[in-house]
Amino acid sequence: MSDRAPRSVERQLPTDEARDLISLVREIAHREIAPRAAEEEDAGRFPREIFTLLSESGLLGLPYDSEYGGGDQPYEVYLQVLEELAAARLTVGLGVSVHTLACYPLAAHGNKEQRAEHLPAMLGGGLLGAYCLSEPSSGSDAASLRTRAVRADGVAARDGGAAGASGAGRGGDWVIDGTKAWITHGGVADFYTVMARTGAAGARGITAFLVPGDAAGLSAAAPEKKMGMKGSPTAQLHLDGVRVSDGRRVGEEGQGFAIALAALDSGRLGIAACAIGLAQAALDEAVGYAADRRQFGRPISDFQGLRFLLADMATQIEAGRALYLAAARLRDAGLPFAKQAAMAKLHCTDTAMQVTTDAVQILGGYGYTADFPVERYMREAKVLQIVEGTNQIQRMVIARHLAGPEGR
Structure with a gap:
């Protein structure tokens, strides 16, 4: 089993508080989440204690109002937290995204009495x-x-x-x-x-x-x-x-359907961030393996065909990260972002599928075994193209914003 340490992505974060937050998440991911991920996924074990820890650490209510137990963080920061969690284990990153999605209707559309009664327990009281x-x-x-x-x-x-x-x-x-x-x-x-x-x-x-x-x-x-x-x-x-x-x-x-669609616009950004986290983990594994693996007397990372493949993987990941962050900044500014959220979900999840497939190819026969995590990453990536609106639905959403509804 690979025990390769993950690379730290260089992030542009808006505040010192956000930088401290990312450092905390990386520590939890490295110490508590990643070491058990492969074994627990293979066993089908849900890590409820991790979600309890994340709640206690203030990480289950990041984009919501601190008056009700949230973290007052912009989506630009929250999504990068999700990316870090998903890179360690997609079950955790996606789980936080789904929890945030489930909280959105009450946080955005509940009355003051409802928010005061329910949100503190939902955002920081250990509930999932x-x-x-x-x-x-x-x-x-x-x-x-x-x-x-x-x-x-x-x-x-x-x-x-x-x-x-x-x-x-x-x-x-x-x-x-x-x-x-x-x-x-x-x-x-x-x-x-x-x-x-x-x-x-x-x-x-x-x-x-x-x-x-x-x-x-x-x-x-x-x-x-x-x-x-x-x-x-x-x-x-x-x-x-x-x-x-x-x-x-x-x-x-x-009003429920309108609430549901508004929640999904934000939720799709969460899926996009999780997809980039998963793709980044696959790229890190592929780069490390290529540097270690020797064929014909030299590391396989010296071969141009493989170097170009790694370059394409990295470029698509960076493009996806930029796309979801651009959509998040529109959301944080109170501007329309539904089209950009659909674009981010579409591009980032397609990228995760392609990058994890390429990572398996780079590792060759080893990539097809459970001794390395890239086969699990590839299996996990597929669902991201389906959940919270299939990528075909995302294309319909994008086209509707560009050309108007069909059948006018």
């Missing part, structure tokens, strides 16, 4: 979140979701007035039924941000809810058996008469 939009029959076509939430007074009248643990039966509460699919942290999360239909068909009939992980009627199926990221549980989530108070409705009725 999941985001529930996709369903078995609605992935890319998310607006066709079927999970339904109805007012609990109607349910209470139907079942004789029985009230659930959340105080259902008071008229303002909700009962949710349905199945969500491809849920990262499904079965291990402490809270789920759930999009459910409360009105007519289409995007305007969807509302967002904050569902506690221990709610009665909430259960997770067995985790999916995946090609990569085996340590990150992905599962269907079943909601069977789950009752939540109206105080856990986030935003207005019918």
Whole structure:
């Protein structure tokens, strides 16, 4: 197994606080995350204790308001933290990104009372979140979701007035039924941000809810058996008469789909940063191996064909990093960034797939074995082209910004 030390990326950071933050993340990644990554991924073990440590270290709420336990960090800094975590282990970097995504609806659209009640525990109290939009029959076509939430007074009248643990039966509460699919942290999360239909068909009939992980009627199926990221549980989530108070409705009725899309714009930047972290880890491994491996009496890094391949890998990584940071700076300035977020997600995840494939090629037969991490990186990279909007969807988003919607 490779024990090669990762290279430190030279970063332009806006403040001394941000530089100290990156140093802390690198220390945690080097000491706590990377040494166990290969073994735990092979065993399919979810590192919950790492997320507890990250929460205690103030790293699970970085882009949110310190009034509610966040870190007040701009996305420019937060995303570089994600990149460092993903370079050590994608399960951790992606897990932090998903948690941040799950917190976004409440942080951006919750009222002051909701934020004060729930956000401190979500951002720095050790809780872990999941985001529930996709369903078995609605992935890319998310607006066709079927999970339904109805007012609990109607349910209470139907079942004789029985009230659930959340105080259902008071008229303002909700009962949710349905199945969500491809849920990262499904079965291990402490809270789920759930999009459910409360009105007519289409995007305007969807509302967002904050569902506690221990709610009665909430259960997770067995985790999916995946090609990569085996340590990150992905599962269907079943909601069977789950009752939540109206105080856990986030935003207005019918606003949920707009909230979901806004969350995904930011989430796609998280995926982009994780992809570049993974690609950087693969490049570092390939460069180190090429310097050590000798053929025909000299290091294989002396051969021009391989040197050009490494140069192309490094160039694509730097381009991806610049692209996601440019999008992040637009977001931090309060400017539109959805097109740039789609571009970053598209380019960075395609780069991760190409770079990890090239790293396997550079290592040759060794790259195809579990003795070196690049085979795992290659397997993990594939999912990044699929999650939070496939790369085909990203192309549709970009084209819509350039040429307008189809069928005008």
